Amino acid sequence: MKKSPDLAPETIDRIIEMAWEDRTPFEAIELQFGLLEKDVIALMRRQMKSSSFRMWRERVTGCKTKHTHKRGFIEGRFKSQRQKT
Template sequence: MSKGNNWDYQLEPSELSRIIEMAWEDRTPFEAIKTLYGMDEQAVISLMRRQLKPSSFKLWRQRVSGRVTKHERLREPAVSRAYCPTQYKR
């Protein structure tokens, strides 16, 4: 049921919800979403654009743009994981 990069059609509602939640979390890098769901940063941005209201998408983009914690390569080397084991919901 693939429609190019339109990941919405390939995801269960619970997966879609979790990806959106992970995208909003400050300390969850895009690389963690790619590892778990195979979606790179551009795919997450496209998904968020389709799933959020325009004002919410704009707020999210402002929030994550340039945020060091959303990109593993920009993080301090001491940060070795993307989540607290007790919050992991998959």
């Protein structure tokens, strides 16, 4: 697990932004930044006020679009900068 001090502030801001977006799956964050869902949750817990974190967790817990395997569609707005190998 990467801890937030190892990440640049701009990177942390982008991860938080992607985590808040309903249509950006955790898999996209993992692909781009190498953070698993549990790592993103831990980062969000550290970076947010507890009330904001609870509100976010309630939203993503019931949000089917945050997990690729639960989606009813394949393509989203996320476009990886990495090429598939």
